[in-house]
Amino acid sequence: MSNPGVRLARWTLPWLLLGVVLYVVWGATADFRAGRSAQSPTTTQTVEATTTPVAGMTGTVLIDGVHLRDVPAAGGTVLRDLKKDTAFEVLEKRADWYRVKVVTGHIGWITADAKFVTVVQQ
Numbered sequence: 001m002s003n004p005g006v007r008l009a010r011w012t013l014p015w016l017l018l019g020v021v022l023y024v025v026w027g028a029t030a031d032f033r034a035g036r037s038a039q040s041p042t043t044t045q046t047v048e049a050t051t052t053p054v055a056g057m058t059g060t061v062l063i064d065g066v067h068l069r070d071v072p073a074a075g076g077t078v079l080r081d082l083k084k085d086t087a088f089e090v091l092e093k094r095a096d097w098y099r100v101k102v103v104t105g106h107i108g109w110i111t112a113d114a115k116f117v118t119v120v121q122q
Contacts, residue, residue, distance in 0.1 A: 057090035059100070059119035066116045068108035072097035079108045090119060 061082045069076035072094045082088075088100040088110070096112045098119065110117060 052093045054090045054093055054098075056122045057119055058122060059088050059090060059098070059117050061086040061088070061110075061117055063116055066110055068100075068102065068106060068110055070108060072099070072109040076109065080106060082110070 061084055064084045066082045067078045068080050068082055070079055082102065086102060088102045090098050090100055092099045097109045098112050099109050101107045
């Protein structure tokens, strides 16, 4: 006959190890379960809440791959990548972002950085 302490250890240790593994896996997949990709940044950027409506401004994308995002932040979901010379209408401005309507009808946010887009008042 074996010692009751040894029997208890043989029965509980595998379950304890399984619990630790599940706990680690559950924590590692928290971003996935929340709908965020593993590449999303862990810090968020605060954008000022004031929005300025804009009338009569149009623009053009200067380089391929400018991201049209769902929110005015670098961590926002990319709705599509815009190609060079894509025309857009500026709907509003918030901090360093423009809310635009692309000629295809898609609406989203793009950076206001002059390296990527040019905007003119009409």
